[in-house]
Amino acid sequence: MVYEIAVLPVHPQQTEAFRRAFAEVEPLLTRAKGYGGHLLAQGIETPEQFNLIVRWQSLEDHSPGFEESEDHQRFMLGLEDYFSAEPRVYHIEGGAFPGGDFGVPDSGASVGI
Numbered sequence: 001m002v003y004e005i006a007v008l009p010v011h012p013q014q015t016e017a018f019r020r021a022f023a024e025v026e027p028l029l030t031r032a033k034g035y036g037g038h039l040l041a042q043g044i045e046t047p048e049q050f051n052l053i054v055r056w057q058s059l060e061d062h063s064p065g066f067e068e069s070e071d072h073q074r075f076m077l078g079l080e081d082y083f084s085a086e087p088r089v090y091h092i093e094g095g096a097f098p099g100g101d102f103g104v105p106d107s108g109a110s111v112g113i
Contacts, residue, residue, distance in 0.1 A: 004089060
């Protein structure tokens with residue numbers, strides 16, 4: 001199992017609009033081959049920074065898979081105006097968290113893996 005971690009810097013005055021835009025493009029991500037769940041989390045100390053963690057069955061499912069797809073282009077087009085800088089993306093290997101999934105906070109801002 002591979003996790004993609006994307007650090008998404010958003011213009012401070014556009015964090016709520018970013019959340020709405022993400023909800024609109026989210027289905028493009030969730031239907032990707034090898035997709036296994038995601039979590040979108042807003043920073044506490046830095047609320048203008050979001051972290052998107054996506055579980056993929058393999059690195060190839062994300063890159064080149066999703067990254068080279070038309071759905072990825074549409075996904076990014078729906079979000080790029082909100083970024084204050086270029087997002088940073090990296091990958092880690094690992095299994096599920098001990099004790100279960102991430103869980104979904106009451107705010108609805110995150111989706112459990």
